[in-house]
Amino acid sequence: MNTKQKVVTKIESLAFEGKGVARVDGKVVFVRYAVPNDIVEIELLRNKKNFAEGKITRIVEPSPFRIEPICKHFGVCGGCSFQNIPYEVQLEWKRRFVVDAFEKIGKISNVEIKSVLPSPKIFGYRNKMEFSFGTSRWLTDEEIETQTEISTKEKQFALGFHIPERFDKVLNINYCHLQDERGNTIVNSIRNKAFELDIPAYNLRNHIGFLRNLILRFSFTTNELLLNLVTTSQVGEKEKKYLDWFKENFTSSELVDQLLVTTNDSYSPTAFGTIEILKGNGYLFENIGEVRFRISPFAFFQVNTLQANNLVSKVIEYANAKEKIVWDMYSGAGTFSLPLAKVAKTVIGLESLESAVEDAKFNAQLNGIENAYFIAKDLHTKNILQELSKFPNPEVMIIDPPRSGIHKNLLNAIITIKPERIVYVSCNPTTQARDCQEFAKYYDLVEIQPVDMFPHTYHIESIALLVKKG
Numbered sequence: 001m002n003t004k005q006k007v008v009t010k011i012e013s014l015a016f017e018g019k020g021v022a023r024v025d026g027k028v029v030f031v032r033y034a035v036p037n038d039i040v041e042i043e044l045l046r047n048k049k050n051f052a053e054g055k056i057t058r059i060v061e062p063s064p065f066r067i068e069p070i071c072k073h074f075g076v077c078g079g080c081s082f083q084n085i086p087y088e089v090q091l092e093w094k095r096r097f098v099v100d101a102f103e104k105i106g107k108i109s110n111v112e113i114k115s116v117l118p119s120p121k122i123f124g125y126r127n128k129m130e131f132s133f134g135t136s137r138w139l140t141d142e143e144i145e146t147q148t149e150i151s152t153k154e155k156q157f158a159l160g161f162h163i164p165e166r167f168d169k170v171l172n173i174n175y176c177h178l179q180d181e182r183g184n185t186i187v188n189s190i191r192n193k194a195f196e197l198d199i200p201a202y203n204l205r206n207h208i209g210f211l212r213n214l215i216l217r218f219s220f221t222t223n224e225l226l227l228n229l230v231t232t233s234q235v236g237e238k239e240k241k242y243l244d245w246f247k248e249n250f251t252s253s254e255l256v257d258q259l260l261v262t263t264n265d266s267y268s269p270t271a272f273g274t275i276e277i278l279k280g281n282g283y284l285f286e287n288i289g290e291v292r293f294r295i296s297p298f299a300f301f302q303v304n305t306l307q308a309n310n311l312v313s314k315v316i317e318y319a320n321a322k323e324k325i326v327w328d329m330y331s332g333a334g335t336f337s338l339p340l341a342k343v344a345k346t347v348i349g350l351e352s353l354e355s356a357v358e359d360a361k362f363n364a365q366l367n368g369i370e371n372a373y374f375i376a377k378d379l380h381t382k383n384i385l386q387e388l389s390k391f392p393n394p395e396v397m398i399i400d401p402p403r404s405g406i407h408k409n410l411l412n413a414i415i416t417i418k419p420e421r422i423v424y425v426s427c428n429p430t431t432q433a434r435d436c437q438e439f440a441k442y443y444d445l446v447e448i449q450p451v452d453m454f455p456h457t458y459h460i461e462s463i464a465l466l467v468k469k470g
């Protein structure tokens with residue numbers, strides 16, 4: 001097998017990161033955007049010792065499961081992996097990802113893994129979109145093959161998403177089905193006006209240019225829309241003209257309720273900076289269950305509001321926390337802590353990000369919740385057990401770590417503290433399975449409920465309920 005070689009092969013399954021799996025000469029080949037049971041011609045892109053990667057060059061015989069993706073950017077953009085697979089079939093595969101992780105990594109096969117809780121909306125479900133401006137527009141294979149006329153000016157300006165693994169290339173996005181319809185109108189008008197006035201995008205290599213990011217947030221509770229344009233401070237005459245248009249056009253627009261511009265001159269690609277509010281007060285409000293959350297412009301919030309409601313309900317059910325002392329580890333702005341505080345005796349939320357802790361405290365007050373306490377703490381330090389021993393012992397613990405899973409120091413501390421019940425919420429079944437194997441010495445793994453927070457992507461959230469043995 002050589003790179004650039006073409007072979008015809010059958011796709012056997014899907015691997016966790018959303019790639020189709022084929023076998024060529026006994027070696028595993030990962031193929032993006034392939035559907036199980038497809039017979040495809042692939043070109044080998046990368047040939048490593050234990051696996052290879054291939055790209056579909058022709059569909060010889062489509063899988064009976066294959067459907068037409070609704071998005072014209074599918075297959076290039078990289079945001080969605082499964083638009084060519086019916087939603088019910090996506091859910092079956094996502095359950096398999098969790099089962100496989102627990103069997104292969106966690107060596108756990110005697111646990112009930114429920115069928116995946118489907119998302120109430122499968123399109124238009126995101127409450128936050130972050131678009132990037134770029135000075136190097138990604139041309140699609142189609143544009144190259146059909147030799148579409150694209151001017152130099154057009155090649156040097158794009159507004160959309162970064163191409164996977166090509167950080168400096170940006171694909172123009174004209175329509176994203178995962179966001180609210182209003183977002184598409186806004187993205188296109190912002191791009192068109194910038195192009196018309198010849199406004200430069202920020203160049204990540206030489207740090208010259210003006211336009212950096214466009215952030216849209218939508219409230220599913222109030223239906224408000226927040227628009228935040230992130231730029232550098234490199235303002236010349238035409239940039240000033242653009243900002244004037246931006247301000248006038250969107251302060252008077254019915255589509256936009258909260259309007260902000262953010263200045264960011266840092267070299268970091270992360271969107272943040274100094275905020276100026278042009279319309280509204282700069283916040284969005286969203287309800288999860290009975291609790292109202294105020295969301296700061298750059299703060300993390302569960303992305304799929306409607307499904308977050310179901311996630312929180314399931315966590316509350318598993319926690320069984322009536323009149324109990326609960327610790328919420330990695331509590332963020334209190335998505336689980338605050339609804340839990342309505343039933344529990346006391347909730348203690350622990351989180352390292354100061355701004356999230358401040359938001360959580362604010363939201364507790366906003367809801368008149370007086371039995372939830374939020375403390376800024378790095379949960380990964382060596383002496384974390386000692387630090388945690390200051391707080392009243394928990395009967396229930398909620399743990400929602402980042403993708404890397406529960407840090408070893410914290411895991412050891414939890415095993416020493418041994419709460420009666422643990423509800424482990426995870427966005428990465430591989431690290432969740434690894435951590436559950438450790439817990440399994442002292443805990444019974446009762447059941448696992450996978451929850452689909454991100455339809456059409458390979459991501460899967462799962463909630464594991466663990467109860468102390470004996």
Ligand code: SAH
Pocket residue numbers: 300301302330331332333334335336350351352353356377378379380400401402
């Ligand atoms: N449960 C929250 C947030 C979960 S995301 C919600 O649903 O909204 C994971 C959280 O872990 C983030 O808020 C992140 O800031 C926090 N975090 C990451 N590393 C941490 C550490 N070392 N100590 C404490 N919190 C950390």
